[in-house]
Amino acid sequence: MTVRLFGTEPSFYTRKAFLSLTWAGLAFEDRLKTMANKAAVEEGAGGYHRFPVLDPGEGPFIIDSTRIGIWAGEQAPDRALLPADPAFRILVRMAEDWMDEWFLRAALLFRATSAGTRAFVARVGAMNLLGLRQGEATDAETESRMARLVPGIERFFLESCATNGVTGDGVAATRALLDGSAAALKKMLRPFLFGARPSLPDMALWGFLDAGLLWEPEARSWTKANAPHLLEFHDRLGVAARQRAPAGDWPDLAEGAAMVAPLLSGKAFGFQAFLDANRAALAAGDKRLVLDGVEVPARGFTEKCRRDVEAEIADLTPADRARLAATVGDWPLFRSYRGA
Numbered sequence: 236m237t238v239r240l241f242g243t244e245p246s247f248y249t250r251k252a253f254l255s256l257t258w259a260g261l262a263f264e265d266r267l268k269t270m271a272n273k274a275a276v277e278e279g280a281g282g283y284h285r286f287p288v289l290d291p292g293e294g295p296f297i298i299d300s301t302r303i304g305i306w307a308g309e310q311a312p313d314r315a316l317l318p319a320d321p322a323f324r325i326l327v328r329m330a331e332d333w334m335d336e337w338f339l340r341a342a343l344l345f346r347a348t349s350a351g352t353r354a355f356v357a358r359v360g361a362m363n364l365l366g367l368r369q370g371e372a373t374d375a376e377t378e379s380r381m382a383r384l385v386p387g388i389e390r391f392f393l394e395s396c397a398t399n400g401v402t403g404d405g406v407a408a409t410r411a412l413l414d415g416s417a418a419a420l421k422k423m424l425r426p427f428l429f430g431a432r433p434s435l436p437d438m439a440l441w442g443f444l445d446a447g448l449l450w451e452p453e454a455r456s457w458t459k460a461n462a463p464h465l466l467e468f469h470d471r472l473g474v475a476a477r478q479r480a481p482a483g484d485w486p487d488l489a490e491g492a493a494m495v496a497p498l499l500s501g502k503a504f505g506f507q508a509f510l511d512a513n514r515a516a517l518a519a520g521d522k523r524l525v526l527d528g529v530e531v532p533a534r535g536f537t538e539k540c541r542r543d544v545e546a547e548i549a550d551l552t553p554a555d556r557a558r559l560a561a562t563v564g565d566w567p568l569f570r571s572y573r574g575a
């Protein structure tokens with residue numbers, strides 16, 4: 236049975252899934268999603284056009300990096316990326332969501348603001364579509380095919396920056412998000428977000444670094460100069476995953492909450508206000524909302540993730556729910572996930 240991960244090199248979530256599988260110690264093929272296999276991969280994934288997707292060898296494809304990470308933990312339970320304690324799982328899911336949905340914006344900053352970065356990333360994207368990896372040799376024919384693909388890929392990146400409000404007035408706010416969260420992370424990551432035990436949000440952060448802030452040349456210079464602790468974290472987690480380091484113990488719920496409070500408590504760097512505004516826009520049937528002074532499309536997928544967590548909170552036993560509420564009940568973000 237061959238497990239195959241399909242994605243691309245500039246994709247943060249592909250790299251997150253890659254490291255989750257590597258951490259779990261699973262044998263898998265790291266495959267590119269190319270123009271040649273796109274139709275077959277999307278058919279296998281039930282029409283889902285994004286990446287990464289995982290073909291587990293038997294049974295349906297698994298879509299979405301979160302589900303791939305959870306699946307990896309099911310195959311290797313002693314290396315699971317979510318804790319067994321159901322109340323603590325909610326906290327880890329919230330931290331992952333913050334990374335996936337919010338730190339994403341910080342990771343897009345250089346693609347949004349630098350034409351050189353867009354050209355760099357789009358070139359690799361074009362190579363990947365043709366089945367080549369970064370650094371592989373290209374001939375003149377391949378270069379001319381790549382040249383035809385690059386403008387569309389650059390447009391796609393600009394659109395995803397705009398979708399995430401990393402455009403116009405939103406650029407300054409995103410820079411503040413990158414500065415502020417990088418500074419907060421400096422005192423965290425000891426050695427990982429939840430201490431000794433790597434978890435799904437660590438994998439997400441690693442993906443944003445590996446395919447973005449430590450990969451794109453300008454972003455890498457910024458990160459090395461301003462946030463070397465992120466480079467050290469990326470190295471540390473990469474080595475732990477590749478060398479199958481012992482998994483480490485989870486902290487307890489209260490300790491875990493204190494560890495991620497600098498990102499998730501209070502305003503959560505604006506994420507809580509966005510979640511509430513997004514939910515209100517969707518409920519009112521509005522297609523757009525204003526984020527940091529920029530109009531962005533309302534995001535159904537974001538609301539679906541929030542509702543999934545809300546349903547999990549509703550499913551907790553009263554005792555677990557009370558324990559969670561006693562720990563993080565005063566975080567505005569928790570109130571958003573609770574649907575309050």
Ligand SMILES: N[C@@H](CCC(=O)N[C@@H](CS)C(=O)NCC(=O)O)C(=O)O
Binds near residue numbers: 245247248284286299
């Ligand atoms: N929530 C999904 C997000 C996947 C996603 O947005 N993937 C991007 C690449 S990083 C993509 O496929 N974009 C292509 C598109 O939207 O058509 C996950 O975690 O896997």
